[in-house]
Amino acid sequence: YGLHLVLLLNIPHIQCSSNGYYDAFFLDPYYRFNDVMYRWISLDNWTYSRTFKTPFDVRKWQKVNLVFEGVDTVAQILINNITVGRTDNMFSRYSFDITSIIKEVNFVEVRFLSAISYAAEQSRCHTAYSIPPACPPPVQKGECHANFIRKEQCSFSWDWGPSFPTQGIWKDVRIEAYNHYHLIYFTLTPFFVKSAQQWSLEIESIFDVVSSKPVSGLVTVSIPKLQTQQTYSVKLQPGEGSIVLLVNINENATVETWWPNGHGKQTGYNMTTVFIMEAGYKIEKFSKAYFRTVELVQEPISGSPGLSFYFRINGRPIFIKGSNWIPADSFQDRVTYDTLRLLLKSAADANMNALRVWGGGVYEQDEFYDICDELGIMIWQDFMFACALYPTDQNYLESIRAEVTHQIRRLKSHPSIILWSGNNENEAAIASNWFSVPYADREVYVRDYVMLYVKNIREIVLAEDKSRPFIASSPTNGLESVKEGWLSQNPYDTHYGDTHFYDYSNDCWDWTLYPKTRFASEYGFQSWPSFSTLEKVSSAEDWSYTSNFSLHRQHHENGNDEMIQQIERHFKLPQSTNPIKKFKDMIYLTQVMQAQCVKTETEFYRFSQSEIIKGEGHTMGALYWQLNDIWQAPSWASLEYGGKWKLLHYFAQNFFAPLLPVAYEDGGALYIYGVSDLHTDRQLTLGVTVHTWSSLEPVCSLVKDDVTVKAQSAVPIYKEPISDLLRRCRNCTRKSCVVTFYLVGEGGLRSPTNHHFLSSLKDAVGLEKTQLSVSISHAKLQCLSTSPAPLTSSATQNLDCSVRYQVGPFHHPEGEMSVRLVFFSFSCSIEQKLSELCT
Numbered sequence: 001y002g003l004h005l006v007l008l009l010n011i012p013h014i015q016c017s018s019n020g021y022y023d024a025f026f027l028d029p030y031y032r033f034n035d036v037m038y039r040w041i042s043l044d045n046w047t048y049s050r051t052f053k054t055p056f057d058v059r060k061w062q063k064v065n066l067v068f069e070g071v072d073t074v075a076q077i078l079i080n081n082i083t084v085g086r087t088d089n090m091f092s093r094y095s096f097d098i099t100s101i102i103k104e105v106n107f108v109e110v111r112f113l114s115a116i117s118y119a120a121e122q123s124r125c126h127t128a129y130s131i132p133p134a135c136p137p138p139v140q141k142g143e144c145h146a147n148f149i150r151k152e153q154c155s156f157s158w159d160w161g162p163s164f165p166t167q168g169i170w171k172d173v174r175i176e177a178y179n180h181y182h183l184i185y186f187t188l189t190p191f192f193v194k195s196a197q198q199w200s201l202e203i204e205s206i207f208d209v210v211s212s213k214p215v216s217g218l219v220t221v222s223i224p225k226l227q228t229q230q231t232y233s234v235k236l237q238p239g240e241g242s243i244v245l246l247v248n249i250n251e252n253a254t255v256e257t258w259w260p261n262g263h264g265k266q267t268g269y270n271m272t273t274v275f276i277m278e279a280g281y282k283i284e285k286f287s288k289a290y291f292r293t294v295e296l297v298q299e300p301i302s303g304s305p306g307l308s309f310y311f312r313i314n315g316r317p318i319f320i321k322g323s324n325w326i327p328a329d330s331f332q333d334r335v336t337y338d339t340l341r342l343l344l345k346s347a348a349d350a351n352m353n354a355l356r357v358w359g360g361g362v363y364e365q366d367e368f369y370d371i372c373d374e375l376g377i378m379i380w381q382d383f384m385f386a387c388a389l390y391p392t393d394q395n396y397l398e399s400i401r402a403e404v405t406h407q408i409r410r411l412k413s414h415p416s417i418i419l420w421s422g423n424n425e426n427e428a429a430i431a432s433n434w435f436s437v438p439y440a441d442r443e444v445y446v447r448d449y450v451m452l453y454v455k456n457i458r459e460i461v462l463a464e465d466k467s468r469p470f471i472a473s474s475p476t477n478g479l480e481s482v483k484e485g486w487l488s489q490n491p492y493d494t495h496y497g498d499t500h501f502y503d504y505s506n507d508c509w510d511w512t513l514y515p516k517t518r519f520a521s522e523y524g525f526q527s528w529p530s531f532s533t534l535e536k537v538s539s540a541e542d543w544s545y546t547s548n549f550s551l552h553r554q555h556h557e558n559g560n561d562e563m564i565q566q567i568e569r570h571f572k573l574p575q576s577t578n579p580i581k582k583f584k585d586m587i588y589l590t591q592v593m594q595a596q597c598v599k600t601e602t603e604f605y606r607f608s609q610s611e612i613i614k615g616e617g618h619t620m621g622a623l624y625w626q627l628n629d630i631w632q633a634p635s636w637a638s639l640e641y642g643g644k645w646k647l648l649h650y651f652a653q654n655f656f657a658p659l660l661p662v663a664y665e666d667g668g669a670l671y672i673y674g675v676s677d678l679h680t681d682r683q684l685t686l687g688v689t690v691h692t693w694s695s696l697e698p699v700c701s702l703v704k705d706d707v708t709v710k711a712q713s714a715v716p717i718y719k720e721p722i723s724d725l726l727r728r729c730r731n732c733t734r735k736s737c738v739v740t741f742y743l744v745g746e747g748g749l750r751s752p753t754n755h756h757f758l759s760s761l762k763d764a765v766g767l768e769k770t771q772l773s774v775s776i777s778h779a780k781l782q783c784l785s786t787s788p789a790p791l792t793s794s795a796t797q798n799l800d801c802s803v804r805y806q807v808g809p810f811h812h813p814e815g816e817m818s819v820r821l822v823f824f825s826f827s828c829s830i831e832q833k834l835s836e837l838c839t
Contacts, residue, residue, distance in 0.1 A: 029330070030537045030631050030641075033552060035162035036141055042116055042165040049109040054175075058102050061177040062210045068094040070171030071110070072332075073151040074118045078109040088118075089150035090170070091363055091384060091403045093410075102175070112167040115149055119156075122148035122391075129444055131389050132435035140555045147388040150399055152327065153360040154386075159556040160626070160635035164330040171365075180281055181209045181236055185409040186273070189467045190291045199249040199291050203273065206242045206409070214238065217277030219245060223269050223289060226253040236277070249291075257314045258292040258415040260353040261376035262658055262677055266290075266415075268373070290373065290415035296469035298479045298496075303612045306495025309478055309518035310620030311418060313378075317712065319609055319677060320378070320621035321656045322347065322354035323638065324522060327361040327630055337367045342643040343628050344371045350638075350649055351656035354378040356474075356521060356623050359424035360386030363407050372416035379416045380521070380623070382474065383407075383457055385423035389435065392448045397456055404457050408464040420461050420470045422453035425500065427473035427481065428491045450486050474521050475499045494518065494616050500625075504562040507569050508597035509757075511604045511664050516616035520605050524625035524636040525566065526559050527594035527648065528587040533640045537632045543583045553633040560634065563590045566597065570760040590634070591647040592791050598624050598638075598648055602655045603662040607673040610713040624652075647791075654752040659709070661686065661717070661741050663756040670725060670756065672718035672741060674709035681710050684745040686717055690729040692736050693788055694766030699737065700729035709743070722758070734758040735765040738790070761790060 029038055058064060066079065071087040077096060078084065080103060085096040123131070123145040135144035142157025143165055157163035176182065185206040192199055201221075209215055215236045222229045227250040234243050249255060256267035268288040275283040295312040311318050328335045328343060347355060355372070357364060359382030372379055383404060390396075411417055429435065430445055437445060453472045461470045471478060477488040477496035492499050494515045500522035506513050508525060528534070531543075542549030545560065554560050567573065567589050574585035601624075608619040629641040638649040654660070658677040663670060676682065686704040691697075707717045718741075725739075726732045737758060743751040761767070771786040 028537065029164065030162075032538060032542065032549060035164065039163070042143070042163075042167070043114055045111070045113050045117075046167050047109055047111045048169065049107065051105065051107050053105050054102060056177060058099075058104075058177070060179075061099070062179045063097065063182070063208070064099045064102050064175060064177045066096045066098045066108075067174050067176055068169065068171070069173070070169070072166055072168050072170045073115050073149060074113040076109075076111040076113075078111065080107055081109075089399045089403050090152060091150060091407060092399070093406050095176075098175075110169060115151055115155075115165040115167060116143050119143070119145035119149040126391055126393070129441065131391050132437070133388055137557060139557050141552075147390050150384075150396075150403060152362050153384065153388070154327065154630070155330065157555065158360060159559075160326070160633065160637070161555065161630040162330060162633075166331060168333075170332045178208075178210070180211045180279070181207050181215055181277065183207055183275070183283055183285070184240070186285055186287065187409055188271075188287060188289055188413045189465070190289070190293075190415075191467065192291075192293050198251055199255050201247040201249065201289055201291075203245040203247060204242055205245075205273075205275075206240065207236055208240050209236045209238050212238060215277050217275060219243070220274045220276075221245065221247050222272045222274075223247075223249070225269050226250055226255065228253065234275075255291050258290040258373075259376060260313060260318055260378050261348050262351060262353055263313070263316070263318060263376070263679070266374060266376045268415075287413070288373075292415045294418045294468060296419065296471070296478075301612065301618055304495065304615045304617070306493070306518070306615075307479060308618055308620070309497050310618075311378075313418070316679075317620070318353070318378075319606070319712065320354045320519070320623065321606075321677075322352035322356070322377070322623050323627035323652075324623055324625045325355045325357050325361075325364075325627050328628055329641075330630055332362065332365075335365070339643075340365075340368050341371055343639060344368070344375055344377060346639055346643065346645065346649065347377060347627060348375040350652040351658065352377065352652070354380065354418075354621075354623065355627060356380040356382065356421075358382055358386070358626075359384055359421070359474075363411070366410070369411060369414040369416055373414055377416055378418045379414070380419045380421060380474075381411070381417050382421045382424055385426060385452075387425050387429065389426065389429065389445055389448065390452055392451045397452070400452070401456055401460060404460045405464060408461065412465045412467070418468060420465070420468055421474050422457050422470070422472040424474060426453075427476055427487055428500070430487055431489060431491050446485075446487055454486050471497070498621070504566070508566055508593075509570065509600055511600055514601050514604045516608050516613065517605075517619055519621035520601075520619065521621065521623050522625045523598075523601055523622075525594045525597040526556065526563055526634050526636055527590040527646060528563075528634045529629065529632055529637075529640040529646070530591075530644060531584045531587055533632050533642060533644060534587075540580075543580050545583055545586045555633070563593065563634070567593045570596075570757075570762060572762045594636075595647040595651040596791070599651045599655050602652075603660075603675075604664070606655070606660070606675045607662045607664070607714045609675075610710075610715065654754070657752050659684075659743055659745075659749065659751040661743050661751055661754050662714075663739065663741065663754065665722065665756075668723065669719055669721045670739070671716060673714050674707060674717045674743060675714040676709045677712060678709075679711050681708060682745050682749065683707070684709055684743045684749075686741065686743055688718065688739065688741045690725065690732060690737050690739055691788060692732065692766055693738065693764045694736070694768070696785075696787060699732060707743070733765065735763050738764075738788070764790075 027034060073090040075087045076083055079098050079101050082101050084098055087094050131147060136142035136157050140157040140159060142163040146153045146156035154161050155165050183205060187204045189202040217234060218231055219234050220231045230247055232245050258266050268290045271287050271289045273285040293314055297310050297312055298307040301308050328339055355377055357379055430449060458470055472486055475491045475498050477491055477493050480496040481488040494517040498519040498521040499515055499517040501515050503513055538549055571589055574582045576582040576585060602622050605619045605622040608617050611617045625636045628639045629635050629637040632641045638646050638652055640646060660675045661672050662675055663672045684707045686707045688702040689698045690700050692699055709715055739756045740753050742753045768787055770789045773784045775782045
């Protein structure tokens with residue numbers, strides 16, 4: 001409409017290896033030891049440049065801006081050899097006025113400074129006191145002083161990822177030319193007015209007005225499906241400013257709310273906003289409006305000290321089920337829409353309703369949140385600060401304020417985001433004195449903490465977004481932390497807030513180890529990715545659990561040994577004389593161990609949601625660490641790099657099921673709880689079956705009718721002393737028998753079949769090597785076994801194509817399994833390795 005022109009600039013760069021230029025010079029950066037071989041790249045300074053023609057008459061435009069949506073990270077920007085600006089924050093948007101500089105033919109340069117060198121220099125300049133930690137642990141093979149640069153913190157290494165401190169233009173670059181006024185941000189925020197029982201929509205539009213006089217006009221908002229259309233008279237003042245419109249939704253319209261996965265639809269409404277200002281200049285904005293409310297409930301609980309900590313969506317308490325999200329690649333250019341869709345759909349398919357975007361990575365791209373909106377995946381959004389203390393000098397704070405303001409404005413229209421969280425584990429770092437700060441110096445860091453997360457970030461959140469809760473850290477004691485001056489004595493207190501919990505030295509099958517917390521936002525165990533995933537980035541000499549490659553890939557101190565120690569508790573270690581088979585067997589056992597450990601812990605959190613025992617309980621969230629991988633290496637992930645499901649992810653599909661029976665032992669008795677996310681009470685039938693390890697036939701069964709499982713709760717539905725159970729079942733012993741159980745109801749309602757081991761599998765009596773046969777027809781795979789096959793892996797460990805199962809098994813005493821295959825790639829012949837599909 002003659003008002004606004006956009007020219008996208010494609011400036012060649014090598015921020016990652018996906019654009020061909022990188023590939024021409026370097027091998028896959030993930031191959032073998034290339035993360036350290038290519039370290040020199042990040043130590044050097046790089047300049048990216050190009051010449052471009054301006055496809056418009058610059059004299060006809062009042063203002064021309066050069067806009068960078070994302071620059072990684074420290075750079076000087078030049079147009080025609082004139083410096084137009086500098087960048088120092090990967091997470092900010094930069095707009096530089098080039099009206100007086102741009103010509104018909106132009107030369108643009110982006111001169112980058114090594115992120116490593118910059119961070120080191122910033123640290124050296126901070127002479128008043130140190131800001132720990134200086135460097136990561138040596139096992140991570142990383143770089144120092146990540147906390148002194150506003151960049152993806154894990155790009156300097158983490159305990160699950162490599163060090164690749166990239167330099168480059170990681171988001172769009174464009175030239176914007178406009179007259180009179182230009183729309184910069186456009187956000188939608190829904191509110192429900194309880195007294196009037198009516199929805200309203202707050203629309204905020206932020207403009208740059210280049211006219212020397214105020215610009216008046218009309219704004220019309222239309223939501224056809226809600227029979228809502230309103231027109232407003234507005235006036236824009238010169239400079240940057242905003243207008244806020246409140247749209248009341250037609251009282252006669254029925255508004256369908258947005259619900260998390262498993263709780264309802266993710267309804268959105270097409271909305272058109274038209275700005276018609278003086279001189280006929282017009283902007284038409286098409287968007288999607290969603291309606292949902294979110295509350296973080298922290299209130300007293302009867303019979304317990306402390307406060308609750310749970311989310312209420314549209315007035316309904318929701319048990320949060322999911323995981324933690326890390327960057328999907330060290331090189332963000334390689335993270336495509338398809339990559340995100342594959343990973344997020346896998347989360348939804350595993351019955352997850354939430355992910356925590358962890359604070360050591362990046363604020364994810366727009367498509368990530370669009371997909372979460374569509375799939376009903378709620379997002380706990382950290383700000384990008386993790387496991388460190390941070391400076392609070394004026395320049396640093398100004399950079400952070402711009403970052404936070406931009407990210408909130410960019411993201412707050414997404415219904416999937418339900419929480420802003422200030423940082424990852426930094427309250428705990430100070431409270432537990434991770435960095436051995438002398439007590440006399442502690443107050444300096446407390447002051448910095450409050451300055452950064454409370455007086456700056458929190459203040460911006462309160463000003464920019466009144467529709468969501470904010471917490472300063474995770475883990476935190478929530479309101480109790482606030483009461484204690486924003487830093488609690490013990491952020492891991494189970495009576496408040498959320499907790500992170502890791503224990504690798506004790507038996508992970510022992511549910512009594514786990515904290516009966518209000519909300520478990522991090523917990524987990526490591527495993528190795530499948531051999532087919534590792535094979536792509538390794539050579540034959542690497543295929544051993546103790547090879548240099550295996551040691552190099554493990555970034556968690558003693559991580560490989562800890563996995564062996566957990567495996568040895570319940571399984572026999574591989575004894576094959578074939579070294580490659582032994583390596584594959586060990587990989588498989590790490591995945592079995594991880595899956596069973598996380599299952600035990602998650603089910604503990606789920607059955608703790610409705611009870612208070614010794615003042616603890618009412619657990620309302622389980623987010624295990626972690627969903628996805630950044631490269632091919634041992635980690636806590638349930639999805640391998642590339643998206644293949646580990647055994648844990650198949651387990652998650654079951655232990656996050658909307659209806660689930662959960663068993664545990666206490667005082668010599670077997671207890672079974674009915675856990676339900678369903679919105680109504682159900683009358684169900686509980687089936688309990690006992691098998692011996694030596695036969696496919698059940699030795700005894702019990703059916704209990706008229707079992708009431710209340711809506712959105714966990715209730716005890718069965719109790720029997722183990723000794724009575726074994727006696728009743730032909731004198732079974734703990735070592736010779738296994739228990740399975742399920743719930744069924746009307747209308748085809750059925751839970752997954754769950755299992756409870758009465759002894760370690762290494763002690764199981766009668767368990768023999770089974771003979772498995774496999775057949776496939778019409779995308780249905782059938783595995784037949786001649787004897788019980790506990791923890792059968794059907795995760796296509798050795799299949800060279802992208803396949804996963806809609807239904808994944810964990811224990812098959814019935815002798816038959818049928819699952820439907822879902823193909824994401826047809827680049828292989830499935831028949832070639834059919835015999836390996838069930839292992």
